[in-house]
Amino acid sequence: MTDRPFSEYAERNSGPILDVLRNEFSTSAKVLEIGSGTGQHAVRFASELPHLQWQTSDRAENHEGIRAWVETSALRNLLPPLSLDVLTADIPPQSWDAIFSANTAHIMSIKAVTKMFQIVSIALGDGGVFCLYGPFRQGGEFNTDSNAAFDQSLRARDPEMGIRDIEFLDDLGTDNNLLRLRLYAMPANNHIAVWIKGAV
Ligand SMILES: C[S@@+](CC[C@H](N)C(=O)[O-])C[C@H]1O[C@@H](n2cnc3c(N)ncnc32)[C@H](O)[C@@H]1O
Numbered sequence: 365m366t367d368r369p370f371s372e373y374a375e376r377n378s379g380p381i382l383d384v385l386r387n388e389f390s391t392s393a394k395v396l397e398i399g400s401g402t403g404q405h406a407v408r409f410a411s412e413l414p415h416l417q418w419q420t421s422d423r424a425e426n427h428e429g430i431r432a433w434v435e436t437s438a439l440r441n442l443l444p445p446l447s448l449d450v451l452t453a454d455i456p457p458q459s460w461d462a463i464f465s466a467n468t469a470h471i472m473s474i475k476a477v478t479k480m481f482q483i484v485s486i487a488l489g490d491g492g493v494f495c496l497y498g499p500f501r502q503g504g505e506f507n508t509d510s511n512a513a514f515d516q517s518l519r520a521r522d523p524e525m526g527i528r529d530i531e532f533l534d535d536l537g538t539d540n541n542l543l544r545l546r547l548y549a550m551p552a553n554n555h556i557a558v559w560i561k562g563a564v
Contacts, residue, residue, distance in 0.1 A: 369401075374402060375404060377497070377550070377554070378408045381409075381497055382413075384495065384550075384556050386413065388462075389413060389462050389464075392492075392493060393461055394419070394459070394461055394462070395418050395464055396460040396462075397419065397421060398421055398422075398450065398465040398468060398484075399471075400421060401466070403426075403431075403434060404433060406434070406442060410439050414441055416441060417443065418439075418443065420444065420445040421445050423447070423449045424447055431444050431445065450472065450476050450479045450480040450483055451479055453483055455483050455486050456487070458489040458490075460489075460492065461492045461493070462488075462495070463492070463494045464494075464495050465494075465497070466497040466498060467497065468496075469528045470498055470515075470525060470526060470527045470528060471518075481536040481539070481542065484540070484559075490561055490562035493560055494558070494559040494561070495557070495558050496559075498527075499515075499553060500530040501527055501530065502529070502530050502531075506527070530555075541561060545563065546558040
């Protein structure tokens with residue numbers, strides 16, 4: 365069995381995220397996670413929200429680690445990763461009623477974030493929920509100096525990365541029949557934005 369990858373950060377933020385998902389996914393059944401990363405979030409959320417069938421996904425390079433977490437958990441409602449790169453994905457329409465993604469929009473290029481919103485809209489049925497966790501800019505401003513510094517470090521690493529404006533994400537939502545209804549403030553200067561399909 366592969367050593368399971370571990371993120372201290374994912375461990376810390378999973379409790380507060382779970383509190384929001386309990387509410388937002390209370391009537392959902394099938395959830396697709398985009399960019400599952402280590403797989404830790406998926407195990408925590410699938411075990412605490414047993415009414416959900418949780419589908420992990422990511423680019424192939426992360427599959428071994430996610431699979432290790434999924435297999436060790438032995439959860440019946442947690443599925444091994446789909447190969448899903450938003451830039452190339454061909455997603456079956458209206459196959460999920462909820463989508464979750466954490467810390468992806470600032471890692472993906474603008475082109476990839478744009479594709480992610482298109483994929484979310486295709487994958488969700490009407491009334492489906494999309495929860496996106498991470499740092500966002502609002503009104504052209506960073507909410508803290510630490511997020512401004514984080515943005516600079518991302519752009520130095522790769523000019524295509526960077527913290528996204530919530531208004532830009534909302535425009536992508538509007539283009540794809542997704543309306544943002546809520547924005548939860550989260551610990552460590554992050555947020556969860558919630559869009560609903562078909563509410564535009
Ligand atoms: C910072 S990690 C976050 C991982 C995990 N969601 C978490 O919060 O711990 C960013 C994730 O985005 C994924 N990612 C980046 N570009 C992607 C793309 N084009 N399509 C799908 N996933 C992508 C990476 O593979 C990685 O799993």
